[in-house]
Amino acid sequence: MMEPGLYHILTVSIALFFIGVMGFLTRRNLITMLMSLELILNSVNLNFIAFNKYVWPGKMDGLFFTIFIIAIAAAEAAVAIAIIINLYRSNQSIDVTNAEDLKY
């Protein structure tokens, strides 16, 4: 069985990135959009780890970065969900198309 190389992992991560982007751009549900954002962040995580392992094996920066990204993502999600809940209270909906009052 072939050991997966850098490019394999990068391919996955880029796919993940675009899946995330696609999800963010097309889904109506705010929570799903948030999940798509997590996918983007995870693709970045993959990147960091892959680079760390294959390109700069002597360094730890990528790993640390990943850990922080995960932590921050959690915080971000928490705040985002709080906001979404609040939006739901006044809007009775978590559909992004129902939150388009501010425009032009």
Next chain:
Amino acid sequence: MNLLVLIGAPLLTALAVLAARNRQQVRWISLAGSLVQLGLAVALLLAYRHERALQQTAQMLFEQQYPLFKSFNIGFHIGVDGISVAMILLTSFVVVAGVLVSWNVEKMTKEFYFLLLLLGLGAYGFFISLDLFVLFFFLEISVIPKYLLIGIWGSGKKEYSANKLALMLMGGSALILVGMLGLYFYAGNTFDILALSKSTIPGEIQHILFPLLFVGFGVFTALFPLHTWVPDGHSSAPTAGSMFLAGISMKLGGYGCLRIATYLLPEGAKEYATIIIVLSSIAILYGAFATMMQKDLKYINAYSSVSHVGFSLLGIGMLTQTAITGALMQMVSHGVMTALFFAVIGMIYDRTHTRMVADMGGLMKKLPFISTVFFLVGLCSLGLPGLSGFVAEMTVFVGSWENPDTFHRIATIAAAMSIVVTAVYILRAVGRTVMGPVTNPEHLELKDAAWNEKLAAILLLAGILAIGIAPGWLNDLLQPAAEEIMNRIAGK
């Protein structure tokens, strides 16, 4: 003489006006302050002449320099030569007259006078600045007062006019700004006019910068075809506002065209002189013809200003010492004259509540003083000897004629033709309003000028006559400065 007083006096006056408690105080403080400014300006003239009489040959007198923004090499550098002295004198005359004719402004008097004085402050500062940055600062400082004066105290479609004026002048400033920065970087990081005048900027750069600066200042002084703010702005502004706009603000532009664009960029000036001459000749004739068709007195004077200011630009474009002297004389002369013109129009409007020529007639009967002044200023406008306009225009013509080729000749003749057209529209306006039978019976109840109006008119008339009857002093003031400019243009 310490030139800082010229900024200090208006500033203190303006602040005192802000502190004043009632309308009465506001008016008297303003009048006192403006008279002090007038006194200072006259003192400056005398001091200047005194220094020159003592063979003081420096280009600028009473120079002072304080570092301002050291990191940009910007200094608060001030000083005067003959041109500045003449312009400061003009400003002080117009300021006093403007304060006087606004005596009966009832709406927000305090703000009105404050802005008026601020406008004067900008002009004083502009004329004494020897640093481009400071000069630009003082040029721009007048945007707020102009806009508010027209917009708040104006008449007609005042908001539109105020907007147009502010935006077009801002456009001019934008171009000036670019040209100014170009100068700054090409002349080795300095804004100092005297230093810039000694620097050598390559010809091709001058060809880029000159139009920027000239057109930029040209907008201020109604360079054809960027003059369209003039009719609207002047006609919508309150009386004092029009006086300041036409009497002072337009001169800022002319001064800039000469002192900044032409003086600092002689190669550019030579390159574009032809275009300037063509544009200004067009402006002179076109303005005059357009004036013929106007029905509103303020529009008449506004368009005639376009025509008259064309003479100063023509003089600059001719690039001879006499023509430049004439251009400067025209600035001073037109400043006083047009201020008086607007003052009189304002007086008439205050009484008849119309500015339409057709609605008036025979004002001489009940308003002899105002009518006489109106008539005199009309005569000045059409270049009657003994009044200032003649001296200036003739000097421009003689100076223009020093260029021997056919192109310059034709331009001069074209410009000279305007004196006939001017006569037509001035006599038409004066004839319809002042002379003829009284068409509106209500006009038989009118009262002639009050003391403040008389004083304002007499003051400005004195200026017109002082130039018209004895032009020598003004000539002595302006000619050496013009010579200095010509020396640089001629590469001496």
Next chain:
Amino acid sequence: MPNAINIALIPLLPFAGFLLSGLFGRKYIRNFAGMLGTALILGSAILALYTAYDYFFVYGKVDGVYQQFVPLKITWLAFTKELSIDMGLVIDPISVMMLVVVTFVSLMVHIYSLGYLKGEERFATYYAYLGLFTFSMLGLVLASNIFQIYIFWELVGVSSFLLIGFYYDKPSAVAASKKAFIVTRFADLGFLIGILILSYFSGTLDFQELIARLTSPESNEAKAAAASTFLGASALTWGAALVFMGGAGKSAMFPLHIWLPDAMEGPTPVSALIHAATMVVAGVYLVARLFPVFALSTPAVLEMIGWVGAVSAIVAAVIACTQTDIKRVLAYSTMSQIGYMMFALGVSKYGGEAGLGYTASMFHLFTHAMFKALLFLGAGAVIHYVHSNEMKDMGGLRKKMPVTHFTFLIACLSIAGVPFLSGFYSKEEILLAAYHSNTAIYYIALVTSGLTAFYMFRLYFNIFWNKPYEAHGGHHGHGEGGLVMMLPLILLAIGAAGAGYIPFGELVSSDGKALESHFDIAFSAAPVLLGLTGIAVAAWMYLKENKKPENMASSLGGIYKAAYHKFYIDELYLFITKKVLFNLVGRTAAWFDRTIVDGLVNLTGNTTVLVAEGIKKFQSGKVQQYAIYFLAGVVLLAAFFVYVWR
């Protein structure tokens, strides 16, 4: 030697009168203004006479030649070191002669107006204007600098404007004053450009210098001026012609004469002073002042001057025959007579016997001032009496106004060239000069002199004979006018009768040397006979009320109609100004400014607003769309920077 102070006082006294009456007349010295002005002008007149005596008989002549003196010269405005406007005083034969004419006629008018304008509301203003005019005219006469003459030229124009429009509540007066000013201004434009040309080539504005430099063929200035050409004529020719254009405008020469008849809207004494005796001859004076330049350097222009004068003389005479407004008749007559002066200059040469025309012209200027002022003042008395300008309202006045009648008759005889009156002598000299130099002009002049006699006596008979006088409105309680109005008439009548006996040739000539004038009875016969015929025809037609004039008019048909309508020149001008300048040029300029230039400015603003409105869709409020734009931005920038701008 001339006394600068005395001479300077001549113009300054009336100026003082102008200032005093102008500033204080309305309130303080309202009724006193007339006396003040008269007293001051009397002082001027005395000084002028004294100066004349002094000049002609004491110091003026050196070695048999009258010299030119400049007792005073102040630099007024220095354009460059060489080129400056000086305010100076020139004393030479023609200026001294003009001083006398101007102050004398002005004095007469001042006195006359005391009665004529009695009770006028703006009495003081009137005298202020008169003072201003007299000052300006004297300044013009005394000018030592071509720009100085231009300055006073303009001032004279404006005082003329003020006085024509004195009755400012009369629309026709306002219109006339405007017309006068604008037409002369147009001519002055030429004058100004002419000055610019001449001064450029001569490098000076001073008359003496300018003449010296431009007339000596060796001078560099003259060579340069002759070498530089434009449209086939040398610059000097252009300059001289344009200067003459100014003179033609002021002197109401064809075709710039249209303002003069209208100018009669002014008070009649003003017409006498300005539009008969003094201001309108300023053009003649200007040509005389620059005569050496015209005669020596630009003979072509001088010839043109001759023709313009001749045409003006005959055209005006023909029109005068048809007019019914007595002041208009006099106005055309003035124009005709100035035509005489002008062509007299035109046919003259510089120096010696050939310079007869110059002397004759000045002579005629002098005598014409006397009899024409007299005619106008007399007409004024008549108008004052009947309150109308129209011939049909007059007739049979010889009984009612004996003094006026008598003096008027003297003036008419004088202008008609009846022997032994002043007009005879000056006109004979002119005809003689023309005869020797240009026969065509001579015949024109001859015909004109016949016509002159005819229309003057047409006027005379219509006023004083024809039908018996019947009062309109019936309350002409007052008589002919008091002493103040009669005295000037009498004094002028003496002048009109006797001025011919002044030995003019000895005093005034083109080169300052005395000129022997000799009369030949044989030569005089033709003009005198023609003149007498004219008088006879006039008497035949107008002595008694009859139908002959109408019959004559209808038999002449179109010619009469054309002459009556002043050959439609006014209409032509009106077409050019109203239709072409106002409607075509002015309206277009105004429209262009508001629509195109201003429209472009507004368009810029509107376009900006429109664009702003158009792109608002991008701010859709959809957060996902924002992300798309975000991503698109990234991709675009990446594409550009990675592949294009790297």
Next chain:
Amino acid sequence: MNEFFSLMKSELVLTGIIFLLLFIKIGKGVKNETLLPLIQVLLLANFLFGFFLNKQGRLFGDMYYTTSLIVMQKNILNLGVYLISLVCADWLKKTQHLAEFFLLMLSALLGMFFMISSANLLIFYLSLELATIPVAAMANFDLEKKTSAEGAMKMILSSAFSSGILLFGISLIYGTTGSISLPQLGQLLDNSPLQILAFIFFFAAFAFKLSIVPFHLWTADVYEGSPIAVTSFLSVISKGAVAFIFMTMLFRVFQPMAHIWYQLVVVLAIATMVIGNLFALRQQNIKRFLAFSSIAQVGFILVAVSSNDPMGITSVVYFVLVYIFSNLAAFGVAAVITEKTGKENIDDYKGLYKTNPFLSWILALSLFSLAGIPPTAGFFGKLFLITAGSANANYWFIIVVALNLIVSLYYYLRVIRAVFMDKNDNPVEPVTISAPVRLGLLICGAGIVITGMLSWIYDYIYTLK
């Protein structure tokens, strides 16, 4: 140890205040009337303390560094926060969770401090998020308003998205250079396509934070939806902080790519100015109006950024100072009026001068300052930005910039016109202005008038480079 304290004193003091607030919150509730003055005093003290005990140096293995310029930048931000606490006092006083609000705000500020001082991409990322996430929470502080929640939602989602892009860029940079330390990166960059791509990702995230076109779209919506205190915080403090670090990044780290980012900055500066101006032209809501105007202002900041020299940095720092005064004055006036009358539209401001001259003059001053008209400081600020930017002699760029001044003047004048000239039958009634607000507005007004005249301020900042 001593060095640690003096190097991190801004952050430490701020953290102290945050903890103090936390304790107050945990303890018995304190009334807003007493809490708010306390906070204001604390913030003032914080601001003043910023001028003492300054040192330059590095900490945490070169992850954190500070210089006198950075301290200056922090001081300016401190001043801004203090002014916000003054001018928005009316709204703050009424808010239910005052302590939390300031907790969030100061946390964000703390994040910005770290961000400015960061010398490592990791700490940069952390502090960037710290500076963003609390603000999103703050944006939702008008709990009852749907628009507030909508704005907050847009903000958190967009900024998370941009964080994703940023991180992707950082990961690529790491992949190509193997370093996330900023000083090292400066030497390691070699302009390979992948690095340029990474740089553009990185840049886009900055552009998002700075509201550079076309990454600006969230700005207006968030500004409009949020409470005015948050809007002002976003528009001046956030912008300022990001602008500071943005320049450090470009000038220090990405210096090898200067030729690339110069083009990028020029193009985006023009786009930002033009689009910002065009949108501002037609706005009715005063907050939205100011949002677009602030976008246009960013365009001007970019002009100075394009200079790539210390003059540019100084000019931007100076401009941010001026901008704080000007924009906070405008927001302050808007806050007062919105708070008292609920009116937010420019049309409602018609005839304001008749009833509220003080507010009108402050508003006029601030708008003229934003438009860059003397004698206000905005004139100097803008002029120096443009002067710095014209050092490259790119005339067309400067002309376009200068022409944009005209458009911006047009819409600022629109408000002035409404305030001073237009007639209104139903103008804003005279409002009473509480003492702190008045103080705040006066400070802003004074700042607008004298910051420009006092030329040593600029020169002083320049010496810090």
